Amino acid sequence: MTVMIRPAIPADAQAMAALLNAVIRRGGTTAHLRPFDVPGITSTFIAPPRGICCFCAAEGTEVMGFQSLEWVDPDWPGPDRLPPGWAIIATYVALGRHREGLGRRLFLATRDAARAAGVERVDATIRRQNTGGQGYYARMGFVDYRSSEQTVSKVFKLR
Numbered sequence: 001m002t003v004m005i006r007p008a009i010p011a012d013a014q015a016m017a018a019l020l021n022a023v024i025r026r027g028g029t030t031a032h033l034r035p036f037d038v039p040g041i042t043s044t045f046i047a048p049p050r051g052i053c054c055f056c057a058a059e060g061t062e063v064m065g066f067q068s069l070e071w072v073d074p075d076w077p078g079p080d081r082l083p084p085g086w087a088i089i090a091t092y093v094a095l096g097r098h099r100e101g102l103g104r105r106l107f108l109a110t111r112d113a114a115r116a117a118g119v120e121r122v123d124a125t126i127r128r129q130n131t132g133g134q135g136y137y138a139r140m141g142f143v144d145y146r147s148s149e150q151t152v153s154k155v156f157k158l159r
Contacts, residue, residue, distance in 0.1 A: 015063035053113035065093035085120035
């Protein structure tokens with residue numbers, strides 16, 4: 001069966017939660033520390049209030065990866081506030097399915113959706129210890145623009 005890249009739908013939420021929860025349990029690569037349930041996946045990734053897109057890499061009903069993109073929160077009260085026109089990306093690939101090109105294929109779809117939505121810049125903030133994630137975003141054309149003790153932030157310029 002062929003892996004398809006397609007928009008995530010509510011019926012994918014259980015499989016997406018299982019994938020992300022396995023990543024969380026393993027530790028070290030995501031800032032998420034608590035497991036997700038179906039409503040949490042839906043409201044955070046599939047249909048968030050500022051959502052632009054969410055794509056799945058799927059083979060039948062099996063989700064092997066997903067990537068979401070949402071506009072920055074203009075009312076973000078915390079540090080490292082991003083300007084209007086920026087979006088935030090998140091990418092998750094199932095354990096054991098890295099280096100198969102799933103992330104690249106997801107990003108091609110996300111990049112096209114970002115351009116269509118008028119996104120100027122895409123932020124990827126990655127845990128410092130997640131060297132695989134940092135390498136992935138660098139291969140996609142993201143460049144470092146900010147760092148802290150815990151994270152490295154990369155940007156992809158669309159305009």
